Amino acid sequence: MNTPSIYLDTNATTTLHPRVLEGMEQLLADHELGNPSSLHGAGRRSRKLIEEARENLAALLDVDTLEIFFTSGGTESNNIAITSLAPRFRSLWVSSVEHSSVREPARALWKEGFPGGEIAVDERGQIGEIPPKEDLDGALVSIQWVNNETGAIQDLRRLCTELSEQGAVVHSDGAQGFFRLGDTIPQLGVDAATITAHKSFGPQGVGALWMRRGIIARPLFTGGSQERKVRPGTENLVAIHGLGILARIAREEPLWPSDSLTRKSTLVRNQLGEIAGARILSPVESCFPNCINVTFEGVIAETLLVRLDLEGIFASSGSACSSGAREPSHVLRALGCADSEVRGAIRLSFAPDTTDDALLRATSRISAIVRDLRSCHVDRR
Amino acid sequence: MIRSCLAALLLTLSAGCCVTPPPADKYFDRSSASDTLRFFQYAVETGQYQFAYQCLDSESRERVSEGSFEASIRWARVEALDGSHMWRVIADAFRVPEVERIPGDPEARWVTLVHFREDDTYEISLRIAPEEGEWRIDLSEMRGLDLGGTP
Numbered sequence: 178m179n180t181p182s183i184y185l186d187t188n189a190t191t192t193l194h195p196r197v198l199e200g201m202e203q204l205l206a207d208h209e210l211g212n213p214s215s216l217h218g219a220g221r222r223s224r225k226l227i228e229e230a231r232e233n234l235a236a237l238l239d240v241d242t243l244e245i246f247f248t249s250g251g252t253e254s255n256n257i258a259i260t261s262l263a264p265r266f267r268s269l270w271v272s273s274v275e276h277s278s279v280r281e282p283a284r285a286l287w288k289e290g291f292p293g294g295e296i297a298v299d300e301r302g303q304i305g306e307i308p309p310k311e312d313l314d315g316a317l318v319s320i321q322w323v324n325n326e327t328g329a330i331q332d333l334r335r336l337c338t339e340l341s342e343q344g345a346v347v348h349s350d351g352a353q354g355f356f357r358l359g360d361t362i363p364q365l366g367v368d369a370a371t372i373t374a375h376k377s378f379g380p381q382g383v384g385a386l387w388m389r390r391g392i393i394a395r396p397l398f399t400g401g402s403q404e405r406k407v408r409p410g411t412e413n414l415v416a417i418h419g420l421g422i423l424a425r426i427a428r429e430e431p432l433w434p435s436d437s438l439t440r441k442s443t444l445v446r447n448q449l450g451e452i453a454g455a456r457i458l459s460p461v462e463s464c465f466p467n468c469i470n471v472t473f474e475g476v477i478a479e480t481l482l483v484r485l486d487l488e489g490i491f492a493s494s495g496s497a498c499s500s501g502a503r504e505p506s507h508v509l510r511a512l513g514c515a516d517s518e519v520r521g522a523i524r525l526s527f528a529p530d531t532t533d534d535a536l537l538r539a540t541s542r543i544s545a546i547v548r549d550l551r552s553c554h555v556d557r558r
Numbered sequence: 559m560i561r562s563c564l565a566a567l568l569l570t571l572s573a574g575c576c577v578t579p580p581p582a583d584k585y586f587d588r589s590s591a592s593d594t595l596r597f598f599q600y601a602v603e604t605g606q607y608q609f610a611y612q613c614l615d616s617e618s619r620e621r622v623s624e625g626s627f628e629a630s631i632r633w634a635r636v637e638a639l640d641g642s643h644m645w646r647v648i649a650d651a652f653r654v655p656e657v658e659r660i661p662g663d664p665e666a667r668w669v670t671l672v673h674f675r676e677d678d679t680y681e682i683s684l685r686i687a688p689e690e691g692e693w694r695i696d697l698s699e700m701r702g703l704d705l706g707g708t709p
Contacts, residue, residue, distance in 0.1 A: 477649060479596075480579070480603055487580050505652040505674075516674050520650060546577075553576035553605075 182489035183535045187376070188325050188353060188468055188526035189493055193419070194378035194432070200422040201380060204415050213412050214403065223414050230421025234372070237424040239361035240387055246407045247417050250384035251352035252278040253397075254371035257386050257407065258348045259283050259319060261394040262369065266346065267315035269293035273511040274302055274329070279319050279350055280507065296320075300513050301460040302329030307339055314344035322354030322365075326508040326524055327459045328468030330358070337366030346392070352376055352384070356423065357433045357465060368392060374416070377432050379423040383416035433529055435466065441527060441536060442466035448540035452547060458514060458522060467529075472514070472522040473547045475554060481523060484546045490539050492523050579604035588613065591657050591667035591686040594693040599671075602631055603649035615689050618697035622706045630706050639673060639680060644703065647673070651682060660685065666696075 184192075193201070204210070204226070211219025213227050227247070235242040248254045255278040263269040263286055271283045273295040287293060293316065298304055302324055307313065318340050323330050337347050348369040354360075355370070356377030362370060369392060373384035386407070388394060394407050401409030426432065446469060449455050454474030473481065478494045485492055494506075509519045527536065582604070586597035594613055601609035607628040611619065614627070634644045642650075651671035658668040666687035673680040682702035686693050697705050 477603055479600060483580050483585050483600070484577075486585075504655050505672075516652070520652070549577050553579075 180489060180538075181535075182491060183531070183539045185490065185492045185525045185527050185531070185539060187528045188328075188524060190375045190381060191378050191528060193380060194423060194426060196426055197379055197419045197422045201415050201419045204418050210414065213414060214401075226414060226418050226421075227412055230417045230424070233421040233424040233428075234385060237361075237428050238355070238370075238372075238387060239363050241390065244387055244390055246386045246388070246404045247412060247420075248384050248386055248404075248408050249382055249413065250375070251276070251350065251371050251373035253408070254373070254384050254386040255279045255319075255350055256282050257394050257397055258350075258369055258371060258388075259286070259317075261397055261407075262348065262388075262392065263291065263293075263317050264395070265393070266317040267292065268312060269317050269319070270296055270308060270313070270345070271319040272296045272298060272304055272321060272331075274298050274324055274326075274508045275319060275321050276325055276350055276352070279321070283319070298329075298511055301463070302327050302508075302512055303460075303463065304331060304336060307336070307343070310343045313340060316345045317348060318345045319348045319350065321350040323351075323357065323465050324508060325353050326506060327470045327512070328353075328465040328526075329460050330354075330463045330465055332463070333360075333365045333367060341366070341368075353465065356427050357467075359431065362387060374420040374423055377423065377427075380416040380419040383413055383420045385420070433465075433467065437529060438466040441531065441533065442469065444533060445469055445525065445527075445536050445540060448537065449543070452544045454551075455547075456518065458509060458512065458518070468524065468526045470509075470522055470524045472518040474517065474521060475551050476521040476547055477550075478521055478523050480550060481521075481543075481546060484550070485539075485543065488542050488546075490542055492525050492539075494523055579606065582606050582609040588692040588694065591669050591693050592653065592655075594686050594695065595653060595669045595671070595684065598695060599648060599651070599653070602645050605645075607631065613695050615687065615694035615696050618695065622697060626706055630704075634704075636703065644705070647682075647703065654681075663687075667693075671702075 209219050211217060211223050213220060213223040231242045231245050235245055255276065259279055259282040269283055269286055269291060270293050271279055296304055296307060304320065320331055320336060322333055333349055340347050346368045349367045350371045352371055352373040353376055355372045369388045371386060375381040396406055396409060399409060403409050403412055446457055449457060449471050456472050458470040458472055459468055482492060482494060506519050509522055582597055582601040586593065586600055588594040588597055598610055598613040611624045611627050631644045635641045636644060636647045639647050651673055654670040654672055660666045660668055666685050668683050669686055671682040685696040685699035687696060
């Protein structure tokens with residue numbers, strides 16, 4: 178009998194919520210779907226579905242529907258926010274632990290001479306000091322809400338207050354935050370935000386950029402008037418419909434119940450703590466509890482992940498958007514981790530329905546494989 | 559007494575017994591310069607030298623036999639990195655995500671491995687180019703390590 182696999186990579190993507198799947202299936206089976214830009218009845222029906230999805234998302238975020246622009250997901254929203262918005266500001270500042278879809282366009286702008294730089298974090302991944310007022314006045318600042326590699330949660334409410342007092346406008350990459358934490362946009366106090374669906378049981382290939390009215394982004398490309406020209410191109414109707422259903426569900430029930438996640442997190446942390454040479458890099462406080470980044474001395478993460486996969490345990494080494502564990506994680510380096518720790522770090526991210534049994538089995542196998550990998554290296558000395 | 563001796567013996571035997579690592583070609587391919595480097599690092603780290611050797615281009619394989627290639631990776635040391643074994647230097651290095659084009663050599667790419675030291679970095683650059691539908695390493699152009707392929 179095959180042992181069932183254990184999926185510990187929900188920060189990369191999640192399965193579809195059954196109600197989202199059902200709604201998308203119904204729409205896919207509809208043979209009279211029109212282009213949402215068409216004037217005829219089929220087109221108007223599609224347009225109505227998109228606007229319903231926008232209303233559901235706006236209600237969840239407590240914002241105006243006119244401020245929401247559907248995109249293909251987090252990477253596109255972040256790119257629009259940085260590449261299109263930043264040139265309208267005097268400088269651009271991003272935290273040193275941003276996702277590469279913020280970091281790379283920011284670095285490209287700085288390379289061209291646009292002013293700005295990185296804001297450092299401490300060993301828990303928290304932003305402490307912000308740049309001085311002379312740098313921030315008229316600046317765009319981008320701060321990730323929940324870090325994809327460590328789960329560290331930034332205190333956005335405090336940071337937004339401090340940054341806006343200095344004259345800055347704040348964008349937040351909320352790909353791992355929205356649908357997981359309950360805060361609305363007015364509560365956070367940001368001016369622009371990135372939202373994605375597939376990190377919380379929604380479909381892949383859809384997300385949104387929310388921008389406070391008055392902030393105008395220059396489109397990254399042209400050739401269509403969809404999404405009020407901010408994101409031209411025929412809308413991904415089925416996925417947008419799925420995102421709308423997800424937003425409606427998230428208003429009815431918490432998708433990530435924190436008590437149960439915290440209990441599971443403690444269980445995993447305790448088990449990992451028993452492994453010699455293991456160190457948990459995710460902070461204890463201010464951390465989304467489904468995510469545990471842990472490093473094993475004397476082990477190379479990529480090899481550990483291959484061995485885990487062989488046993489049906491699916492984890493990853495950090496951002497799914499980079500190609501491999503051997504590329505140095507800028508996030509872990511920003512936390513001050515030694516290279517040997519970066520090299521041996523894997524990310525375990527579980528879902529609310531991951532059972533205790535599965536978590537215990539996974540940690541037990543991790544422990545055995547780590548021991549084996551170390552003994553292999555000792556043999557070759 | 560006999561039981562405890564047997565237990566100790568079993569423990570010693572099991573400690574020295576590694577599980578056979580999954581073959582490099584199950585998880586990695588050589589469809590780009592960076593994929594080949596990834597394949598190569600995994601093969602070297604897990605002692606799958608035949609797969610590491612397959613990453614070399616035909617000229618490199620003509621110059622270096624599989625045996626001497628394996629010997630240099632297993633036993634040679636790199637003085638610039640505290641005399642670490644070659645395999646460890648390759649296995650432990652971080653990959654630089656950016657792949658560089660080579661002026662005048664449109665098909666080939668430079669890929670770089672890096673070790674971060676206290677004040678500087680130690681870089682190993684490899685020229686990787688397509689050959690027979692896969693990207694392969696040219697040992698003659700390797701910088702930062704000598705794996706025996708220098709003409």
